[in-house]
Amino acid sequence: MILGLDVGGTQTDAVVLEDGHVRAHTKTVNRPELLETLGQSLDKTLAGIEPDKIQRMVFSTTMATNAVVMDNMDPAGMIVSAGPGMNPEWFSVGPSYHVVEGCMDHRGTEVMALDKSQVKEAIREMEKAGVNACGIVCKFSVRNPHQELQVEEWLGGQFGYKALGHRFSGSLNFPRRIATAYLNAALHKLHTKFISSLETTLTERGLNAPRYLMKPDGGTIRLDKSCEFPAQTAQSGPAASVMGALALDGCKGVTLVLDIGGTTTDMALVLDGLPLWVPNGIRIGEHRTSIRSLLTRSVGFGGDSEVKVEDGKKLSIGPMRRGEAMAFGGPMPTPTDAMITLGLMEEGDKDLARKAMEKIGAQLSLDAEKAAKIILEETTKGMTKAVIDFVKRINSRPVYTIHEVIEGIKIDPDRIVVLGAPAPIVAPMLEKAFNIPCVVPPHYQVANAVGAAAAKVTAEISLQADTQRGSMVIPEVGLESAIARDFTMAAAMEQAKEALFSRGLAVGADPGDQEFAVIEKEEFNMIRGGYRVGKNIRLKLALVPGLIPDCNCGGQQL
Structure with missing residues (x-):
């Protein structure tokens, strides 16, 4: 048996796979404390299943991405050297950024030795700034890592974690290596604490099978090894969607994958079973990194997106999520309330959902049903526009699969795989909008967790x-x-x-x-x-x- 667990922005999905079948699946509303959510999800999903029957466990979490976007990282220092031709100050990041003299040329030959006194001064400044992790990046270290290793040696045991740029990427892109090293250093303490707590949670429940984390490239990494590369687990949720679509549907032809969550809708394109790639690295928050990823896009349309009326007449949906739908005790009307009001969903308090629609309807001079219909129509229009924009962007430049570069061919989806809890409701609307088949596969509600459970290790x-x-x-x-x-x-x-x-x-x-x-x-x-x-x-x-x-x-x- 395999356990897959995906922590989304709104809910945590979990599945148990056995012999290619989904034996159990659950959804758990996220709590403020992540480990409490994980514990509840594990207990519900594994009820009646002996812990030693689980042979593999894979987890996908938004923790790293959220920490970057919300600037909730630990202070990390940077020591950078470049030599002539490029000013490293352009790429300054973090609270304690230091440029030191010394460089290699483009072939990896040392043309200027490092200035040890400058490195030592940087160490003193970082200690004053309360830094306990440090990134080290030299411009041509991928050709010869000698100087990065020399700085690491001079640092000695003064910092708990050292992120050397050449260990994360062999690409020459100097600014991306700086950003990647910084994020790994800034996320290390938070990630290590999370992994330690997760390991304890699993061990307490007798779950001792091999453990993995999902990565944005559609693969996984061993849980303990992920502490060496904590930033590699960011943006793993959209990748889990793609792998779930592959597992549940196969994605033949030119398939658009849409995963409609509570907070966002994630989209990706798959060409006859091969996802598109971002070869140079993804952007996480404001940071352009060298972390390779599947080509995905997230937009602020979800089941729990905030619905409001602006200027007394304009309906606005998303991108913010203020909480659950009003039908589940939330503070603001949402598309989920519209679905419940129209009888398209059975869950939730129908009276509260109707009150949410009456609130919107009163501002538009509409009854609750008409307000609900307009909300769903506008939600579908928003998703449709986002999809068209996504496909346009893809067709404006070469695209990559893991095997090849594709140029000069217009890529148009000929089918859509719709995932997420609202999939059966939204799919007919999208099919009408695009005039192509919209497929809702089995276990669409927990596709991310299926994708995490089924994904192979990558490197x-x-x-x-x-x-x-x-x-x-x-x-x-x-x-x-x-x-x-x-x-x-x-x-x-x-x-x-x-x-x-x-x-x-x-x-x-x-x-x-x-x-x-x-x-x-x-x-x-x-x-x-x-x-x-x-x-x-x-x-x-x-x-x-x-x-x-x-x-x-x-x-x-x-």
């Missing part, structure tokens, strides 16, 4: 080789080794695969299921004085996101 590595310098670097695993002048792309591929599989095993991948894709592959000669002096080889490999065995059934079992 990625980058390789940089310079045959003139005689050096090969795989920054994500901290590997730097000497190579011969006749080092080839074929040899690089073997080294990269070995490193990727090793990294995959370290974060919990199945040794027998390590399908990989080549994300980047580049080789060019280096010329000096009209002669070839060596080769530069670059590779990026990733374990392909997908579904574990027995869950990749396109809705035939689940």
Whole structure:
């Protein structure tokens, strides 16, 4: 049996999968205290199931994303070096940001040694600022991490966690590595505390199976290993939606996935079973990171979105959520109240829902039923506009799957998979608006939890080789080794695969299921004085996101 649990903005969904079937599923209204919510959800979902029957557990949480957006992170310091050509002050982040002298060139050769006195002064300033975690980023550390490692050594044991930029990404994008290192440092204490409390909660209930967290790339990472990369768990909810749609439906053709939650609607596009990707990294709050992700978008239309009348005549829906629907004791009218008033939902207090619609209707000179109909019509229009805008943006630039870049082809959805509690109500409206089939798969209410439970472990590595310098670097695993002048792309591929599989095993991948894709592959000669002096080889490999065995059934079992 597999346990999947997804903490959304409004509710926590949980499922138990057994032999490719959903054996149990529950929804729990979120409490202010996250661990209380998790405990209640676990107890309800696993009622009557022996703890030792659970063989795998996967969790998806909005905690990291919320902490960034609400600026509820711990203070983290940054030590950055770049050398000439780019001013690192442009990318200043956090309460204690320090630029020190020293740099490598684009090939990884040290051209200016680090100034140790400046690093020591930065340490003193960070201590004054009450910082207990530090990010370290040097401009070309992905070609040679020597200086980042040197700063780490000089820091000694003075900080509890050190986020070295080259360990999170092998990409050259300096600003994104700064943001990524900072977020990992700023989230580390919060994330570690959450993981420790979650581990205790699970152990108290006798749940000792392997534990994983969902990532935004549609894959998972071992729970304990996630503490090394806490920012990697941000934005995992939308990715869980996509993986849930794949598990429940298969997503053949050009499929638009819409997951309608209480707070937001998440959307994504899947091309014949392959989700679209953000190759350079996602934006989390105001930070552009190097964290790879499925291409998703969230908009402020949900079942519990605030409905109000502005200027005495204009109906406004979302993006804020003030609480539950009035039918469930909430403070403001919502689309959920409209659905209950029209008899489209059985849950909730019908009298309270009607009062919510009367409140809106009174301002528009409408009765409750007409107000409810208009609210649902406007909600559907808002979702429709957001979808059209999402597809337009996708068609305005090249798009990526895990295997290839797609250019010059207009992508138009030919079907929609609708998930979330209101799916059966909203799907007919969307089908009318788009004139394409809208599918509501089985277990649509808990699709995110299904997606989390069914997702495989993913990992990625980058390789940089310079045959003139005689050096090969795989920054994500901290590997730097000497190579011969006749080092080839074929040899690089073997080294990269070995490193990727090793990294995959370290974060919990199945040794027998390590399908990989080549994300980047580049080789060019280096010329000096009209002669070839060596080769530069670059590779990026990733374990392909997908579904574990027995869950990749396109809705035939689940």
